[in-house]
Amino acid sequence: MRYAKWTFLTLIALIVFGFLHYTLPQHDIVRIVNTYQERQDLNDWTRIFWSSPDDQSGGLINRDVQFIQAVKANGKPMVYRNEDTSWSWPPYFKFDTANLQTEAEDQKSTAADPQWVSVTHYGWRIVYFSAFPNAIAIKPVDGPDVTVIPWFNIFFFIVLLLIIFMIRRMWLQFRERMIDPVIEDVGEAWDSVDQRADDAADRARGTWGRFKAWLGTWKGRPRH
Structure with a gap:
């Protein structure tokens, strides 16, 4: 029973941790290399990794999504989606997708002349599920070693x-x-x-004992 309890608590803790890690804002120091727009299908279970703005929450099975391509200081590529969250979850109330895409376009740089930025985002990059973190804000920084x-x-x-x-x-x-x-x-x-049950048992034993004693008195009497 103890193992089942700790297994259940561990599972709950992992679910809560995963939810918070996906939802809370994170910061990446990257160099933006490109921006583009691509048509995405939303007709399978991976739809959970895409935003559902109020104006696009109907029965759409695909839509155009804007992306921001970047490279981290260690050379690892990173791709962000750029979608409004509007009033839906998570509550970032993002309505400035077009402005953010323009900022990203303006911050593009090359490896020879890098311009580093801090990209605030939520979500995960899962290549096998085509899941991308959603960029929330872009801020220029002094270099790749900046701590946010x-x-x-x-x-x-x-x-x-x-x-x-x-x-x-x-x-x-x-x-x-x-x-x-x-x-x-x-x-x-x-x-x-x-206590009442014990008292009743004692009384019963006393009554039975007196009854047995009374029967014993008849054993020694002569029969006529």
């Missing part, structure tokens, strides 16, 4: 820990005031039932 402090994520986890702490305190108080007294009353009632 994820202030939003730090603030988010602080608030999340405070909420968890408050919920735990509320639960402990609720259990102390509402659940523990009920459990104690049930335990006392059960003890009372056990």
Whole structure:
């Protein structure tokens, strides 16, 4: 039972971690090399990796998506999609796809004369599923070794820990005031039932003992 409990808790933790890792903003230091637009099919389960803006949330099976191609400092290629999130999930409220595509186009550079930028995005790059992270913002930086402090994520986890702490305190108080007294009353009632059952058993044994003693008095009497 212990292994099943820890397996279940581990599974829940992995799901929560994956959800947060996909949803929270991340920052890549890259060099933009190209931008383009491509028609994408949305008629299979991989649709979950694409945005669903309010104006495109109908029964569309394909649409044009803008992409930003980049290269990291270690030479690894990276491709971002550039889609509005509008009012849907995740709540980035992104409406400036065209502006961001223009900024990316303006920041293109070559390996001989690199211009490094920080791309804020959410999501994962999964080659086998044709999944691309969604670019949210582009900001020029001084070089490939710049460290971007994820202030939003730090603030988010602080608030999340405070909420968890408050919920735990509320639960402990609720259990102390509402659940523990009920459990104690049930335990006392059960003890009372056990005591009555023991008393009844003692009385039964006493009655049976007196009855057996009475029968014993008849064994020594002469028969007529």
